[in-house]
Amino acid sequence: MEIKKVRAAVLGGGAAGHAAAIGFSRRLGSGSTVIIEKQERTGRKLLATGNGRCNISNENVSPEHYHGDKNIIGSVISRFSVSDLKDFFAGLGVLLRSDREGRLYPYSNQASTILDALRSECRRRNVEEICGFSAVSIKKENGRFTISSDGLVISSEYLVIAAGSKASPSLGSDGSGAKLLEDMGIRSTPVFPSLCPITAKEKYTALKGVRAAGTVTLLADGKKILSREGEIQFSEHGLSGICVFELSRYVSEFFFCGSINGTKYREISIAADVLKDYSFRDVCAYLEGIKKLRSSENADTIFSGALNSKLASVIAGYCGLSGKKCSSLTPHNIKQLASASKKLIFTPIRSDDFRTAQVCAGGIGSEYIDPCSLMSRKYKNLFVCGELLDADGDCGGFNLHFAIGSGLLAAENA
Ligand SMILES: Cc1cc2nc3c(=O)[nH]c(=O)nc-3n(C[C@H](O)[C@H](O)[C@H](O)COP(=O)(O)OP(=O)(O)OC[C@H]3O[C@@H](n4cnc5c(N)ncnc54)[C@H](O)[C@@H]3O)c2cc1C
Structure with a gap:
């Protein structure tokens, strides 16, 4: 040789x-x-x-x-x-x-x-x-x-x-x-794997390709671990985009080691805030106004003046209000919708694998x-x-x- x-x-x-x-x-x-x-x-x-x-x-x-x-x-x-x-x-x-x-x-x-x-x-x-x-x-x-x-x-x-x-x-x-x-x-x-998409239990096929400026927050056993702002990219499998990539390291650590930054946790979730520039109270007031303005339309469109129409419809469905007339939304329903826009929950089932990860x-x-x-x-x-x-x-x-x-x-x- x-x-x-x-x-x-x-x-x-x-x-x-x-x-x-x-x-x-x-x-x-x-x-x-x-x-x-x-x-x-x-x-x-x-x-x-x-x-x-x-x-x-x-x-x-x-x-x-x-x-x-x-x-x-x-x-x-x-x-x-x-x-x-x-x-x-x-x-x-x-x-x-x-x-x-x-x-x-x-x-x-x-x-x-x-x-x-x-x-x-x-x-x-x-x-x-x-x-x-x-x-x-x-x-x-x-x-x-x-x-x-x-x-x-x-x-x-x-x-x-x-x-x-x-x-x-x-x-x-x-x-x-x-x-x-x-x-x-x-x-x-x-x-x-790190800097990769995150696969979630919730499958919103309608959201494939939808993007929204917002904040994603990683929660572990209900405790906030970290938040990142940026463009959230939705897919039929879960979440992507740079702000999501930055959570992926912690999601991977959870699935590979059962811990985040070395601390053991039992469960994790990601909360997406797709109206980050408005407070919960502002969103409630906005929705009350839309309820009157579009009273004969159904709740799937109630966010369509603020969000991508597919995302608007998913939020109504998430609250179990799909198909309900705006005029019949109760104050509780308005709070549910506002809350979902500020905290749309995704449950990671894994971070993506090494094939799509930018780094380890x-x-x-x-x-x-x-x-x-x-x-x-x-x-x-x-x-x-x-x-x-x-x-x-x-x-x-x-x-x-x-x-x-x-x-x-x-x-x-x-
Ligand atoms: C799609 C993508 C986009 C990215 N974009 C950015 C970016 O814009 N900015 C940024 O900072 N980072 C980015 N990264 C991360 C960045 O590319 C890596 O962190 C960096 O390239 C690592 O460099 P490295 O030299 O350590 O390893 P590598 O670039 O992986 O190089 C290792 C080399 O070793 C060779 N090799 C491996 N095993 C053997 C062996 N047994 N014998 C001989 N050769 C071997 C491999 O073929 C490879 O060429 C990105 C990563 C990906 C995948």
Whole structure:
């Protein structure tokens, strides 16, 4: 079997792997580093990010936007700020711009701008890309790492594992990086899908494709856990949209571990407020007015001046008032309708699976990895970065920021 000897090998050609390869090649010299990628080309997930626009970072990057191992998150984010990221990409000739929410995108609005720039810098530093190489085992012998695939063996002095999580396996990462590390005695915390739609018990087929600006609140045993505002997207299976994605991590934790933020709960629900700009009292007054204005119409239309007509009809049905004339609505019925618009309950039966998740929660934590260097505590010169680590960010560019920052941090310690 052919053995290829290099100084540094980076396993995984995603955002973290490219950043690490650039960092290592800058440190160890041109031609010192290889990227090993199991797919036929590197960076496929990067091209899919931000709907093809690549939301690379966020003006508001701070540890509060991340979940998982506080030591690792704090270390990476304190060493790699948003201005460090801007400088890094400026050095690669990439112009960035931010939107009103602080989300940073390439000025070109094309994810390929980011990938092309990373690959171009790798080429300039003579980083070799070895694609179609699926690592199946890693060993450390005589101070060197041996990474084996079916046809080729790579022997390296430094090894960076940047093989991603289990999220969106069709784009490459399938959890095999965590398996390789587990075989070396480096274990991950439980991994579950995050930033994904939520499937609910209530099936409102009529709501498929309906969107409403509102607030979603996750409740556990009746206690409010967190709320997010934004565009709620309804589907025949449940809920989606960025604000829903941000609850999904907690819903997944509940279904995978029975807990939320480590506290055990028995049941959870999501309350959607589709009239967030109005108080309960305002909505009651509004409905009393509509009741008089449209007395001969039925309750299915009572919200149609305020909400999508399908949503209006679902709310009437939710209250058991479908088909009832507006004129016959009692004060109690008005309160029921107002309450449903402010607190339409969905019962999650699961968060969506890894296939649709943008990221995974959980991963390798500081028990095994030194947060300052991202080097393994057990194996000198073995580094772990990117989504494999126990760090997941909110929606808005936080995950790619972490991937790039952690790749560069690992390289600083070569
Ligand atoms: C659809 C979608 C949209 C997203 N949009 C955004 C966004 O706009 N902004 C944001 O911040 N985040 C976004 N994310 C999340 C972000 O893309 C990830 O957090 C980030 O790409 C993780 O980078 P990584 O390098 O750690 O892993 P990955 O990008 O997953 O790269 C890992 C690489 O390792 C390779 N690999 C895995 N196992 C092996 C093996 N055994 N041998 C060889 N190679 C292997 C994989 O093929 C893959 O190429 C999005 C995710 C998805 C799925």
